[in-house]
Amino acid sequence: xxxxxxxxxxxxxxxxxxxxxxxxxxxxxxxxxxxxxxxxxxxxxxxxxxxxxxxxxxxxxxxxxxxxxxxxxxxxxxxxxxxxxxxxxx
Amino acid sequence: xxxxxxxxxxxxxxxxxxxxxxxxxxxxxxxxxxxxxxxxxxxxxxxxxxxxxxxxxxxxxxxxxxxxxxxxxxxxxxxxxxxxxxxxxxxxxxxxxxxxxxxxxxxxxxxxxxxxxxxxxxxxxxxxxxxxxxxxxxxxxxxxxxxxxxxxxxxxxxxxxxxxxxxxxxxxxxxxxxxxxxxxxxxxxxxxxxxxxxxxxxxxxxxxxxxxxxxxxxxxxxxxxxxxxxxxxxxxxxxxxxxxxxxxxxxxxxxxxxxxxxxxxxxxxxxxxxxxxxxxxxxxxxxxxxxxxxxxxxxxxxxxxxxxxxxxxxxxxxxxxxxxxxxxxxxxxxxxxxxxxxxxxxxxxxxxxxxxxxxxxxxxxxxxxxxxxxxxxxxxxxxxxxxxxxxxxxxxxxxxx
Numbered sequence: 243x244x245x246x247x248x249x250x251x252x253x254x255x256x257x258x259x260x261x262x263x264x265x266x267x268x269x270x271x272x273x274x275x276x277x278x279x280x281x282x283x284x285x286x287x288x289x290x291x292x293x294x295x296x297x298x299x300x301x302x303x304x305x306x307x308x309x310x311x312x313x314x315x316x317x318x319x320x321x322x323x324x325x326x327x328x329x330x331x332x
Numbered sequence: 333x334x335x336x337x338x339x340x341x342x343x344x345x346x347x348x349x350x351x352x353x354x355x356x357x358x359x360x361x362x363x364x365x366x367x368x369x370x371x372x373x374x375x376x377x378x379x380x381x382x383x384x385x386x387x388x389x390x391x392x393x394x395x396x397x398x399x400x401x402x403x404x405x406x407x408x409x410x411x412x413x414x415x416x417x418x419x420x421x422x423x424x425x426x427x428x429x430x431x432x433x434x435x436x437x438x439x440x441x442x443x444x445x446x447x448x449x450x451x452x453x454x455x456x457x458x459x460x461x462x463x464x465x466x467x468x469x470x471x472x473x474x475x476x477x478x479x480x481x482x483x484x485x486x487x488x489x490x491x492x493x494x495x496x497x498x499x500x501x502x503x504x505x506x507x508x509x510x511x512x513x514x515x516x517x518x519x520x521x522x523x524x525x526x527x528x529x530x531x532x533x534x535x536x537x538x539x540x541x542x543x544x545x546x547x548x549x550x551x552x553x554x555x556x557x558x559x560x561x562x563x564x565x566x567x568x569x570x571x572x573x574x575x576x577x578x579x580x581x582x583x584x585x586x587x588x589x590x591x592x593x594x595x596x597x598x599x600x601x602x603x604x605x606x607x608x609x610x611x612x613x614x615x616x617x618x619x620x621x622x623x624x625x626x627x628x629x630x631x632x633x634x635x636x637x638x639x640x641x642x643x644x645x646x647x648x649x650x651x652x653x654x655x656x657x658x659x660x661x662x663x664x665x666x667x668x669x670x671x672x673x674x675x676x677x678x679x680x681x682x683x684x685x686x687x688x689x690x691x692x693x694x695x696x697x698x699x700x701x702x703x704x705x706x707x708x709x710x711x712x713x714x715x716x717x718x719x720x721x722x723x724x725x726x727x728x729x730x731x732x733x
Binding site: 244245247248249250252258262289290291293294297298301302307308309310311314315316317318319320322326 | 451513622
């Protein structure tokens with residue numbers, strides 16, 4: 243298996259190669275890379291790949307992390323049922 | 333309504349609940365796991381003085397003490413949102429909504445992944461998952477495993493697996509890539525392992541670590557690192573071998589490896605296949621601060637503390653009204669540090685409620701955090717003190733605005 247084909251975001255099935263080439267082509271921020279590739283936008287909310295996306299941006303563009311969290315968090319931060327979201331206990 | 337809500341029933345959350353309840357506050361804790369204790373539950377290791385640290389027993393002790401003080405502990409409950417409404421915090425959980433004027437976020441840390449080709453195969457897990465299965469659920473993770481990622485946590489947990497009778501064949505490095513960071517460079521690993529070499533049972537390694545203070549000695553040591561690896565705490569550590577790929581058709585069957593240069597580059601013609609039925613990936617820990625981010629708390633990026641941490645002062649108070657943090661969410665350190673931070677947070681919340689009978693309790697608890705940190709046998713990062721100072725300065729500057 244080609245090392246560049248390794249999956250980074252499992253939910254949206256985005257590979258290292260796709261993330262690297264996109265980050266290099268657009269010299270983008272972590273947030274823009276997320277929006278362009280959907281990495282980190284799957285049902286888990288980027289719990290595994292969030293840090294990897296930031297690392298890839300740093301490697302590809304030289305942007306170093308700042309004190310501000312680059313990829314925002316939105317509720318719900320855990321996968322929950324529509325029933326729970328609708329106000330009923332599970 | 334409770335005076336205090338605590339998110340996370342680990343060492344920090346339980347200690348905070350105990351401290352606050354002792355001062356007469358009514359406290360409720362929620363935790364996502366089905367039993368209280370957090371990461372304490374998996375911990376089992378021998379300290380340099382020969383005394384065993386049994387996390388399960390520590391967790392049971394804290395749990396009993398909290399319950400005896402009337403603390404309400406709800407397990408198996410996930411918090412998915414927090415919001416400020418009418419001078420109070422409201423947490424939304426899978427069991428409904430709760431409100432309080434004081435909220436402590438003690439959610440600990442999450443494990444960082446290191447992607448390796450084949451890491452999506454069944455049988456690949458994080459090192460922390462292997463620890464929970466082994467020490468908490470008593471499930472055998474496999475017969476023969478390979479650990480990818482050599483760091484303090486992975487060596488300690490690999491040792492726990494061996495104590496439980498699970499065979500760990502080798503600890504090796506991840507392949508050098510854009511996402512492996514320092515974890516793929518033998519030089520960097522050698523440097524970080526030297527910080528804990530004083531804990532090694534072998535006098536040779538202890539002596540060796542003293543001789544290796546200089547950078548060139550470290551380079552030499554990496555260059556001549558024995559191809560069979562070294563046994564540290566009886567663990568087969570291979571600093572000059574990296575995983576290239578995890579192989580298998582429907583589940584893990586082995587790991588393809590290669591010898592690497594001191595810089596981490598694979599040496600052609602040295603490939604090997606290590607048969608294995610499970611693989612643990614160890615990428616280290618980073619603070620789990622998603623709820624603090626949603627609350628609107630400002631952050632500091634401090635690599636020595638494991639990444640982004642919510643700003644907080646020495647009272648464990650964030651710049652947001654009534655919002656406190658304690659434990660690994662404030663930086664990666666030992667369970668003992670988390671416990672002492674929790675006590676500070678609990679007493680601070682009592683003081684904020686006007687229920688702290690004796691203010692000296694709080695200053696003593698703050699001193700205790702520093703004492704525990706100084707006496708820590710495992711220093712997770714050499715710059716923790718400097719990192720903590722930076723967070724404190726940023727918190728003060730934020731509050732002064």
